[in-house]
Amino acid sequence: MSVAPLSPDELETALRAIGAERYHNRHPFHRALHDGKLNKGQVQAWALNRYYYQARIPAKDATLLARLPTAELRREWRRRIEDHDGDTPDTGGIARWLRLTDGLGLNREYVESLEGLLPGTHFAVDAYVHFVGEKTILEAIASSLTELFSPTIISERVSGMLRNYDFITQETLAYFTPRLTQAPRDSDFALAYVKEHARTVEQQNAVLNALKFKCSVLWSMLDALDYAYVAPGNIPPGVFRPA
Numbered sequence: 001m002s003v004a005p006l007s008p009d010e011l012e013t014a015l016r017a018i019g020a021e022r023y024h025n026r027h028p029f030h031r032a033l034h035d036g037k038l039n040k041g042q043v044q045a046w047a048l049n050r051y052y053y054q055a056r057i058p059a060k061d062a063t064l065l066a067r068l069p070t071a072e073l074r075r076e077w078r079r080r081i082e083d084h085d086g087d088t089p090d091t092g093g094i095a096r097w098l099r100l101t102d103g104l105g106l107n108r109e110y111v112e113s114l115e116g117l118l119p120g121t122h123f124a125v126d127a128y129v130h131f132v133g134e135k136t137i138l139e140a141i142a143s144s145l146t147e148l149f150s151p152t153i154i155s156e157r158v159s160g161m162l163r164n165y166d167f168i169t170q171e172t173l174a175y176f177t178p179r180l181t182q183a184p185r186d187s188d189f190a191l192a193y194v195k196e197h198a199r200t201v202e203q204q205n206a207v208l209n210a211l212k213f214k215c216s217v218l219w220s221m222l223d224a225l226d227y228a229y230v231a232p233g234n235i236p237p238g239v240f241r242p243a
């Protein structure tokens with residue numbers, strides 16, 4: 001029995017259903033973070049590990065950029081790298097993330113050295129970079145579609161953290177403000193691309209699986225934090241230990 005492909009709008013509905021079910025806003029560590037249930041050391045661990053995601057996103061995007069076939073697509077994708085790396089030192093998303101880790105009292109050199117990283121963070125982020133380098137362009141673009149769901153989690157996180165932690169200020173969370181406009185712009189483009197190019201059942205399944213994969217990347221990063229820093233006694237040897 002052959003199955004008919006979805007219409008572009010049905011595909012969008014199926015993608016949004018994956019986010020509703022699997023995005024990391026549903027993870028217990030995320031809820032604990034924004035509900036004020038974590039101590040400062042646990043929040044530091046989150047920021048230090050998430051730094052690796054931020055730092056590798058431009059490498060992920062550069063890998064894809066190199067494979068894109070047209071100037072139009074490359075121009076669109078190039079902006080993502082500029083957003084994260086900035087045009088000059090101390091601008092861009094990575095620099096803003098380091099202001100968050102500074103604000104939490106972490107040593108910059110230590111954060112940038114990646115020495116304190118959990119093994120699970122390392123594997124999850126690297127898996128994302130490899131995925132984008134190895135899969136089809138359609139799957140690589142589809143894997144960025146978690147950004148469809150990020151404005152909601154970012155608003156929830158920022159308001160929750162400001163309300164619940166006396167060591168968090170607007171200034172330390174400044175990373176997130178531009179993301180509220182950058183993420184919708186980026187995900188609108190990626191969604192339109194995917195709706196236009198995923199026409200066969202095989203392509204549509206590949207796109208849906210790419211988004212599931214990416215949800216798993218984000219989920220495993222929080223699993224690793226939860227296991228190491230919330231359950232007692234599970235911090236792996238050699239990584240960041242809260243004071």
Ligand SMILES: O=C(O)c1cc(C(=O)O)c2c(n1)C(=O)C(=O)c1cc(C(=O)O)[nH]c1-2
Pocket residue numbers: 057093143144145146147149150153154179218
């Ligand atoms: O704060 C978040 O929960 C969150 C989620 C995501 C995401 O859904 O992948 C990204 C970001 N933030 C983010 O800041 C960011 O720059 C980013 C880039 C990408 C991507 O896949 O290219 N996702 C995300």
